[in-house]
Amino acid sequence: MNSGSHHDKAVQLIKECGASATAARVQVLQLLLATNTTASHQALMQAATNEAQPLDKVTLYRVLDWLVVRGLAHSVTGQDRVRRFGVAHVHHGHAHFECDACGRLFCLADCPSTQPRTPPGFEARHIDVTVHGRCAECLQASA
Amino acid sequence: MNSGSHHDKAVQLIKECGASATAARVQVLQLLLATNTTASHQALMQAATNEAQPLDKVTLYRVLDWLVVRGLAHSVTGQDRVRRFGVAHVHHGHAHFECDACGRLFCLADCPSTQPRTPPGFEARHIDVTVHGRCAECLQASA
């Protein structure tokens, strides 16, 4: 994991929003860039602590909110009621894979999903597709 | 709302599981039958209280769990981290509509959605489609 380049990338992305790249923002975005799935608040706290850069849970919540509002991150709520965050890529028909065993969420390549009919009077904004099952890791672990 | 028939229907459904139709179970299932969308734990508590049949929150959680396990109800977690429950119908490709304004979940008729490719080593069990937008009520309210 090339954390140096993630650091630079993070700073760049934040600067592009016209905001100052504070330590907390850079750190969180860097952690998100370093994961290829999505990370829960808890996991991010842990990761920050492991890097000897512990950050306040409130700051983390606020930074995550900020990143989501700015469109740099996106959040998804799993069946376990836990929100998970990932870096945002431009995506349409964005699908997720949720592992029923470990609860982690993975982003899937875009999929050509047809929109179901909505009842009359309802306005559809976007459609969210989640595939449930077991991730490779959990499958191996249980084998 | 014909609550008498809902009561009988509830008793019947529970009996069909070979379980005793206790007051709490009948009441909760009856409430679920009476709603055509889904109801949160909180809404059910409120409804029970309104009917002068208040029930303990723990009992409600346990009854809901029981109903889900027995296949009489199903639960869905919304973006607001709140689980909502509805009566279960047999459905494949079952889609939901989640109102971004009021957070309520509606069941949509089955939809012919194509399953996205999963990464190698992943096992897909089922696919969950949720349409986001505004429900008729919230649209009217904001107009």
Added chain:
DNA sequence: GCCCGAATGCAACTTGGTTGCATTCGGGCC
């Protein structure tokens, strides 16, 4: 009527998340 397991109710607790407020940071201005 008695017994036993299942169902219920209460209280205490855990977890994910929020709010309020005081402090610190950092960048523009003199």
Added chain:
DNA sequence: GGCCCGAATGCAACCAAGTTGCATTCGGGC
């Protein structure tokens, strides 16, 4: 360089959803 002001941070207290442990009650079989 020093000052000022708003934004960002950190702490503590709080809240809501959900869970756990345990004592009590219900209800059906004997």
